Amino acid sequence: SAGQGAKGIMQLMPDTARQLGVTNPWDPYQNIQAGMGYFKQRFDNLQEQIPDQDERLKFALADYNVGPRKLQREIIAPAMRYYGLKDGWWDGKSPGNIMEHWKAAEYPAGNWQKWDNVVKLYEQYKKGKIKWPSEIKSRITIPTETSDYVSRVLHFYEENKKELQK
Numbered sequence: 001s002a003g004q005g006a007k008g009i010m011q012l013m014p015d016t017a018r019q020l021g022v023t024n025p026w027d028p029y030q031n032i033q034a035g036m037g038y039f040k041q042r043f044d045n046l047q048e049q050i051p052d053q054d055e056r057l058k059f060a061l062a063d064y065n066v067g068p069r070k071l072q073r074e075i076i077a078p079a080m081r082y083y084g085l086k087d088g089w090w091d092g093k094s095p096g097n098i099m100e101h102w103k104a105a106e107y108p109a110g111n112w113q114k115w116d117n118v119v120k121l122y123e124q125y126k127k128g129k130i131k132w133p134s135e136i137k138s139r140i141t142i143p144t145e146t147s148d149y150v151s152r153v154l155h156f157y158e159e160n161k162k163e164l165q166k
Contacts, residue, residue: 010035039064049076049099050113058115061150066143078140079112079121085133087111092135119147 006013008031017025020034043060045068050056063071080098084090089105090098102108111117122142124130132139157164 007031008035010038012038042068052113055114058150058154061153062115062142062146065146065149073138074141075118075122076112078136078138079118080110081136081138082121082133082140083110083112085135092133115150118142 004013007017007025009028010031012020012022012025012031012035014025016038017031017034020038022030022034025031039060042063043056046056046059046063050059059071059076062075066075077098080102081090081092084098084101085092087108087110089108089110090101094101111121118140119142121130122140125132125140
């Protein structure tokens with residue numbers, strides 16, 4: 001079980017398990033059923049922001065690992081702001097929710113919608129290779145465990161795809 005209190009094969013947090021109706025988080029059937037339902041919900045909730053299914057899968061895995069608030073606040077929003085400034089659809093001064101600026105600019109596709117770009121952006125920032133724009137108050141944060149988790153799950157899937165589809 002993870003250090004944060006997650007339980008069972010799908011590592012459900014106690015509050016999440018309760019919300020999903022799990023009565024015994026150690027029951028593999030209940031745990032997997034709830035975990036897959038929760039993952040699908042996370043995947044579907046990202047559809048507007050990340051329309052490409054392959055990329056959305058990566059962001060949904062990160063969401064499953066760190067939680068939806070942390071994903072939005074510490075990964076997606078700072079990346080959107082960074083690329084919004086760089087790509088010119090956000091001026092860095094206008095207040096409000098970054099999603100509203102993105103929608104007002106008629107949903108321009110951007111580098112922030114690609115998981116590998118967002119991870120590289122974070123790594124460059126962490127190593128001091130890019131200066132974080134002062135207009136962006138929140139800093140991007142991607143825990144190493146999260147980027148590793150996304151990579152490991154995708155690698156496992158690719159390695160076992162044929163067996164899983166039988």
